[in-house]
Amino acid sequence: MNVINCTDLTKTYGRHTVLDHMSFTIQENKITGLIGRNGAGKTTLLNIISGFIHETSGHIEVFSEAPFNNLFVSANSIHIDDQMTFPPSMNLAEILKEAESFYGNFNSELADGLFNYFSLNPKQLHNNLSKGMKSTFNMILGLASRCALTIFDEPTTGMDAAVRKDFYRALLKDYIAFPRTIIISSHHLNEIEDLLEDVLLIKDGKAHLHLPISELKEWAVGLQGKKSTVAGWTHGREIIYKQESENRTFTVVRNNFNESDKQSLKLDDIELKSVSSSDVCVYLTGSDKGGIDDVFNRIESI
Numbered sequence: 001m002n003v004i005n006c007t008d009l010t011k012t013y014g015r016h017t018v019l020d021h022m023s024f025t026i027q028e029n030k031i032t033g034l035i036g037r038n039g040a041g042k043t044t045l046l047n048i049i050s051g052f053i054h055e056t057s058g059h060i061e062v063f064s065e066a067p068f069n070n071l072f073v074s075a076n077s078i079h080i081d082d083q084m085t086f087p088p089s090m091n092l093a094e095i096l097k098e099a100e101s102f103y104g105n106f107n108s109e110l111a112d113g114l115f116n117y118f119s120l121n122p123k124q125l126h127n128n129l130s131k132g133m134k135s136t137f138n139m140i141l142g143l144a145s146r147c148a149l150t151i152f153d154e155p156t157t158g159m160d161a162a163v164r165k166d167f168y169r170a171l172l173k174d175y176i177a178f179p180r181t182i183i184i185s186s187h188h189l190n191e192i193e194d195l196l197e198d199v200l201l202i203k204d205g206k207a208h209l210h211l212p213i214s215e216l217k218e219w220a221v222g223l224q225g226k227k228s229t230v231a232g233w234t235h236g237r238e239i240i241y242k243q244e245s246e247n248r249t250f251t252v253v254r255n256n257f258n259e260s261d262k263q264s265l266k267l268d269d270i271e272l273k274s275v276s277s278s279d280v281c282v283y284l285t286g287s288d289k290g291g292i293d294d295v296f297n298r299i300e301s302i
């Protein structure tokens with residue numbers, strides 16, 4: 001079953017089109033990573049899914065209903081991000097109590113266990129927490145609510161490396177015990193890829209890639225060797241990334257070489273290098289303005 005169906009979803013702010021006829025579906029009980037560069041539209045998309053803002057055009061259904069201002073969608077989903085605000089007079093324990101009364105599957109044992117583990121003070125006010133502690137508390141709220149649709153928008157902002165690692169482990173353990181649909185947006189694909197089943201990559205306001213993480217890991221390959229020999233092999237193929245020096249090149253293309261190609265590449269002294277899923281995402285969403293080195297090269301040449 002699909003939890004989210006999205007067709008031709010468009011969101012504009014004035015003349016700026018953030019989401020541009022975006023179409024995709026999210027299946028029930030999967031963890032999907034939402035990946036895209038800064039400003040790609042991840043938060044905008046997640047806000048539409050949660051019903052916080054309205055799409056400009058197109059069609060979106062969450063649990064088969066239009067999500068905007070929809071109580072059924074609200075009761076079955078939780079949206080965790082670093083913009084969450086709570087009434088200033090409520091302490092952490094009171095916030096969790098409220099969540100427990102709103103979310104039917106809320107598990108207070110899990111909340112308490114994580115609270116103690118991360119040494120949070122139940123009497124403290126949310127506003128007074130440090131950046132990392134706020135994210136930790138929000139994460140506890142997100143996990144303990146056990147909502148059918150759980151959205152984490154950049155959940156690890158401010159968390160130190162050890163807390164991030166614990167969070168990913170807690171998420172995976174609780175998901176395995178209580179499967180639900182989870183969307184997690186992050187700039188650290190390398191950190192979360194072991195959690196993910198699917199990746200949805202946004203580029204130019206569209207769902208550029210949407211595929212299982214296992215396929216993304218094999219999606220591209222790097223050819224390393226002499227420029228002229230590699231060029232013969234990459235001619236007519238979409239080049240995803242290229243780094244050149246003197247007469248050598250490292251060129252990344254789609255990984256669709258068969259066994260006999262691989263033998264011939266070896267004979268041509270070309271080394272095939274695997275490309276990590278996070279590098280694939282970086283290359284695919286790279287800017288068309290060259291690399292950062294070009295900025296300095298241009299300054300030096302003035």
Ligand SMILES: Nc1ncnc2c1ncn2[C@@H]1O[C@H](COP(=O)(O)OP(=O)(O)OP(=O)(O)O)[C@@H](O)[C@H]1O
Pocket residue numbers: 013018036037038039040041042043044045
């Ligand atoms: N309320 C708004 N009014 C005008 N423009 C907006 C508004 N909200 C978002 N935008 C613009 O929409 C674009 C996408 O923003 P969004 O926050 O969705 O990106 P993002 O992928 O989550 O970025 P990041 O990874 O930096 O958090 C940006 O160019 C942003 O400036």
